[in-house]
Amino acid sequence: MPRRRWLILTGALVALGVAMVWVGVAQAPLGSTGPEFNGARAYADVVTQMAFGPRPTGSVAQTELIDWLMQSLRAAGWEARVQTLEIEGQTVRNVIAERGRGPEWVLLGAHYDTRLVADMDPDLSRRTEPVPGANDGASGVAVLLELARVLPTDLDKRVSLVFFDAEDNGRIPGWDWILGSRAFVAALTEYPDAVVIVDMVGDADLQLYYERNSDPVLSQEIWAVAARLGYTQFIAEPKHSILDDHTPFLLAGIPAVDIIDFDYPYWHTTADTLDKVSAESLEAVGATVLAWLLGE
Numbered sequence: 495m496p497r498r499r500w501l502i503l504t505g506a507l508v509a510l511g512v513a514m515v516w517v518g519v520a521q522a523p524l525g526s527t528g529p530e531f532n533g534a535r536a537y538a539d540v541v542t543q544m545a546f547g548p549r550p551t552g553s554v555a556q557t558e559l560i561d562w563l564m565q566s567l568r569a570a571g572w573e574a575r576v577q578t579l580e581i582e583g584q585t586v587r588n589v590i591a592e593r594g595r596g597p598e599w600v601l602l603g604a605h606y607d608t609r610l611v612a613d614m615d616p617d618l619s620r621r622t623e624p625v626p627g628a629n630d631g632a633s634g635v636a637v638l639l640e641l642a643r644v645l646p647t648d649l650d651k652r653v654s655l656v657f658f659d660a661e662d663n664g665r666i667p668g669w670d671w672i673l674g675s676r677a678f679v680a681a682l683t684e685y686p687d688a689v690v691i692v693d694m695v696g697d698a699d700l701q702l703y704y705e706r707n708s709d710p711v712l713s714q715e716i717w718a719v720a721a722r723l724g725y726t727q728f729i730a731e732p733k734h735s736i737l738d739d740h741t742p743f744l745l746a747g748i749p750a751v752d753i754i755d756f757d758y759p760y761w762h763t764t765a766d767t768l769d770k771v772s773a774e775s776l777e778a779v780g781a782t783v784l785a786w787l788l789g790e
């Protein structure tokens with residue numbers, strides 16, 4: 495073949511080789527010997543939850559969700575149970591899964607209920623409708639559930655996954671915020687060493703700042719892991735101050751952190767739907783929590 499064409503072909507092959515090496519490097523997970531968090535599988539868990547419809551405390555959809563959660567946790571090899579408690583005239587049901595043993599006890603939590611009413615909806619006529627809860631509810635559950643699948647069975651620490659009920663009905667007559675986690679902490683006979691809450695972590699446009707009430711040491715540890723893994727969604731600066739499921743733990747003196755993106759335009763509206771959530775965001779959070787938990 496003419497020399498010029500040969501050169502072009504050689505150049506193309508070199509470029510292809512470089513591209514393949516680059517893709518190979520980019521796709522190789524850091525510390526690739528360990529388990530990997532799968533964002534696509536977590537996203538599928540958001541899809542499943544949304545198929546139940548809105549899932550406020552006491553609803554039929556919520557009971558269906560609990561059944562599915564219990565089945566999924568047990569299929570992943572976890573001991574799981576439903577904890578039923580009474581608080582402020584309401585019955586709440588937390589789902590608790592546990593694995594591992596060792597001197598350290600880490601609790602990962604997320605609320606699985608969705609808000610009874612979309613009272614922040616820009617359309618006033620829709621403010622009595624329930625919140626669909628793709629991000630505010632389903633995203634945190636999805637991260638915990640995928641962690642349940644990928645966490646090793648031979649953990650050298652005790653890990654609890656707690657799915658909290660009745661987080662999201664504050665400012666509604668007869669309700670308050672964070673009922674499930676408050677009842678949970680009140681019922682504790684021993685305290686975990688560290689608590690990590692994930693809430694509203696599925697936003698496709700994800701920015702996670704330090705939550706101001708969270709334990710600073712835990713926050714810095716987790717954000718540093720995210721930076722090392724290259725997840726720019728974690729921004730190591732304080733921003734919002736939020737009442738969430740980490741609050742009852744903090745009030746009991748337990749180190750706790752809330753991983754939350756509170757800059758979500760669809761918060762407590764009927765537009766908190768599947769199209770606002772991405773697998774990439776779920777994976778950034780899940781992979782970070784996983785690496786932190788395994789001390790990678």
Ligand SMILES: [Zn+2]
Binds near residue numbers: 630662762
């Ligand atoms: Zn909410």
